[in-house]
Amino acid sequence: DTGVSQDPRHKITKRGQNVTFRCDPISEHNRLYWYRQTLGQGPEFLTYFQNEAQLEKSRLLSDRFSAERPKGSFSTLEIQRTEQGDSAMYLCASSSLVGIANYGYTFGSGTRLTVV
């Protein structure tokens, strides 16, 4: 169990560029979550996968955002035409069905995006 891995740890991009982040959950976890955390705020829910199915999306996830989890393994979060307001820490978390009831999620260390 190597925990939840996120790549890259930091990303600086110019406004208008596309960026993609990757999350590798704990291997036996079928639930995967993306959260966004802006400076001075708590994490906010973006989207949730159970296996490969995306079951819920927040209204925060505008049409410039897309998330995938092919084959129910790793997940990617893509932001198209980035804006300065997209600058934030993007956190991924995973859990098993049993684990989430008892322990909650395991979070990754996040990807910090800076849009200049």
Added chain:
Amino acid sequence: AQKVTQAQTEISVVEKEDVTLDCVYETRDTTYYLFWYKQPPSGELVFLIRRNSFDEQNEISGRYSWNFQKSTSSFNFTITASQVVDSAVYFCALRTTSGTYKYIFGTGTRLKVLA
């Protein structure tokens, strides 16, 4: 609507002092979970405790203790004899017991423990 309020934005204490972090929540659900997470500078959210709405027993784990009072919708966290390593941002969170199991986080309290 569900909401978590952490009114203390930042707290500074001197090492060995006790400190209490406040958390007030709002929910219409009769069954829910409350959590505390620690976020050190590395950014990872570290699980500290989970409490379900049926269990109002206070809990102690080493220097950490939690006081859950359903009557006041509060779930406060106390660190006894604080240490420099306790310096971090602490988040209180509310979570549903079914469906998506998504969290509603508070805005966090930054704790600075000075040597």
